[in-house]
Each structure stands twice: as structure tokens, then as C-alpha cells.
Amino acid sequence: MTLVRLLFYVMSFIAIASALYAALSKNLVRSIFIFFVTLFALAGLYVIALADFVAVTQVVIYVGGILVLILFAFMLSGRETLNVIQHQKGKFINMAKVPAVILAVLFLAVIVNIILKADADNLPWIKQAIAQQNEITPTSSTIDNIGVNLMTTYLLPFEAISVLLLMALVGAAHLSRKEGGA
Amino acid sequence: MITLTDFLLVGALLFCTGMYMIVSKRNSIQVLIGIELMLNAAILNLVAFGKYDKLNNGGQVFALFAIVLAAATTAVALAIILNVYRRYKTIDPDEIKNLRD
Numbered sequence: 316m317t318l319v320r321l322l323f324y325v326m327s328f329i330a331i332a333s334a335l336y337a338a339l340s341k342n343l344v345r346s347i348f349i350f351f352v353t354l355f356a357l358a359g360l361y362v363i364a365l366a367d368f369v370a371v372t373q374v375v376i377y378v379g380g381i382l383v384l385i386l387f388a389f390m391l392s393g394r395e396t397l398n399v400i401q402h403q404k405g406k407f408i409n410m411a412k413v414p415a416v417i418l419a420v421l422f423l424a425v426i427v428n429i430i431l432k433a434d435a436d437n438l439p440w441i442k443q444a445i446a447q448q449n450e451i452t453p454t455s456s457t458i459d460n461i462g463v464n465l466m467t468t469y470l471l472p473f474e475a476i477s478v479l480l481l482m483a484l485v486g487a488a489h490l491s492r493k494e495g496g497a
Numbered sequence: 498m499i500t501l502t503d504f505l506l507v508g509a510l511l512f513c514t515g516m517y518m519i520v521s522k523r524n525s526i527q528v529l530i531g532i533e534l535m536l537n538a539a540i541l542n543l544v545a546f547g548k549y550d551k552l553n554n555g556g557q558v559f560a561l562f563a564i565v566l567a568a569a570t571t572a573v574a575l576a577i578i579l580n581v582y583r584r585y586k587t588i589d590p591d592e593i594k595n596l597r598d
Contacts, residue, residue, distance in 0.1 A: 323499050327507045334514045334534055343524055350530050357537050364504060366544045369560045376564050381533065381571045388575040389526055415521035423513040430509060435501040444549040451548050464554045476562050483569035490576035
């Protein structure tokens, strides 16, 4: 029990620290690569939340797909992206960033306040789920259940998302074609 | 045992980090990374609540849907960023002020 808790703290520390580094870093490449670490730590957090299939999907799609895509876009957009970063370094505290910091901190205060007031662990439906043993335990295997549910209960959103994905891919291919051909 | 509130707090921190990136960054790709961070915070909340739904697996299934949606979003957004770079030779969101004509 304590080991799981320790792992949770380590994972969440890595996730938050690397996210903050990605946010504060002025170097785009460093920001992208440290985002890898955030995604891996989040996959670890999903495992701790007993969602191993989602964790594996996170690694496959996010780390294998999205980040490689972002790296491609970075490399295709050339030197100008780095020049943007060059001329804003210098001052330690950038006055233009202050409103963003204030916005983020105030929003965080609001969310934390709401979370602490909502007291999610004592919600009625969660107590009911624990009482009816509708709770995922570390020994239960959920992947077969996810597969059955995906093809029965959630069939309509599954089909909708497949059509949407096809549309997005066709749209992306259309957008990134060379100008003047069509 | 790790409580739901712990997961929600981690999610809130990640969400605010992403929001800071979206508001303050001067590079579209970093803005996109901020959006991904916010999406991941939402997925973390879905997964954390999904633990209490063993029969229907609602949280986990919709977390999978959200991941797929994030992939679609990123593909389209990067295509748009590449187009914007081709037209304006910059991807700073502050510099892009003109429409096509």
C-alpha cells in the first residue's frame, strides 16, 4: 500500500515537474522532448489508477504518434521557429508573461478550491459502487470487459469517432498539400 | 490507498500548466503542447473516476476516445501550422494578423 503511494508521488512529481519545465523552457526542442517524459509519467499514473489498457494506448498513440508528428512539424517549419525564441531571451522575468501567470494561478486556486469542496471520495455514487463491489481492484483484469463494452454499449460513439478520424486525416492531407495544384 | 482527490489535484496542476503555455507562448507548436497537456489532465480525471465503474468501463472507454480525438486534433493542427508557416514564414500566433485577401 505504501509502495503504491510512494510510486504515485514519484510519478506525479515527474509529470508536474516536466510539464512545468516544458512550459518554462525557452528552447522548443527541449520543450518537445521533455513532453515525452510528461506523457510517460502520465502513463504510469494511469497504471496506478488501474487502467493499464489506457496506459498502453497512451504510450502507443501519444508517444509513438503525436510526438513524432510534432517533431516532424518542427523540422519542416525550419529555422524561423528558432529565431522567435532567440530575441525574447534576456530578461529573467518577462513582463508579458505576468498576466498569463496570474491567470493560471488564479484558475488553479479556483479548481483546487472546488476539488476540496466537492470531496470526490465521498460522492454517493462512488460509495454505492464500492458497496456493490463495482470497483476495479488490482487483481481484476479489465481488458476483455473493455473490448466487449466497446463493441456493445459504446458502439455508436466508436463508429462516430472512426468516421471523425477518417475525416480529420483526409482534411489534414488536404490542408498540407502543395499550393496551386488544385 | 490513493484517493480520488489526489488524482484530481494532479490533474488540476497539469491543466493550469497547459493553460499557462497556451496563453503565454509565442510559438504555435508550444501552444499545441499546452493543448495536449490540458487534454491529458482531462484524461487523467476520466481514468481516475473510471476506477469506480467496473461493469460498464465508461471512464476508460471515453479516455480511449479522448486519446484518439487528440491524435486527430494534432494532425489537423500541425497541417494548419505548416500552411501558416508557408504563407507568413513565422508561426508566432501574435504575428499572424492578416486574412487571405
